[in-house]
Amino acid sequence: MxxxxxxxxxxxxxxxxxxxxxxxxxxxxxxxxxxxxxxxxxxxxxxxxxxxxxxxxxxxxxxxxxxLPAMIAAKEKADHVDALQRGERDAHDRLARMSPADRMTFARENDIRAIPQEESADDEAARLQMVLNLSNPAARIAAARRLGIVK
Known part of the structure; x- marks a missing residue:
């Protein structure tokens, strides 16, 4: 029975x-x-x-x-979110392999507003140089604020 x-x-x-x-x-x-x-x-x-x-x-x-499969899946998802927040490259690559719809669903389910992207030294130098090339001091400060260099 x-x-x-x-x-x-x-x-x-x-x-x-x-x-x-x-x-x-x-x-x-x-x-x-x-x-x-x-x-x-x-x-x-x-x-x-x-x-x-x-x-x-x-x-x-x-x-x-x-x-249980549901518990394992929840742990894997939580580990993925933690890895994304730490900025781990593998986690970002795994996210990039998802379809756009799956990526949006994943972000909504896990309340991910923006995933921090790594910025290279060259990118930061280019932003600084662009600000320094402005001749007007007021425009320079406004551009620096807009680019997140100055708060």
Missing amino acids: SFENLICEDEKLQARYDIACNTVIEIAKNAGVSLSKSDVSVMPSVRLAVLDGTEIGGEHFERELRN
Whole structure:
């Protein structure tokens, strides 16, 4: 007899299953991940807790939770966002390989307003030289502010 059949036939098991699923879904929600009951039902520790009435928790449960596909994807996404914020080249390359629609979705989901781009010394020197070439001091200051050289 399958786990699902056991739950359907016994109200006590169904109640335990609902409580267990809600607990795990809440834990994942606090970690920023959305899980469904079907995601939770594949976890052996949840099935065991439902069948024998024990509490959900412990090292084995935490390992199972971390290894759920939705949790792995959320961790990878968070690591990618962190790498982007640190300015890592590989993270920027990975972002550049995404389609424009995927890039926009990724930025919206992760509240990324602008990704800092590395500026070479030559680029900065060219901006400074452009400002220095202006003869009018007021125009020089306005250009420096506009280019972000002076605040």
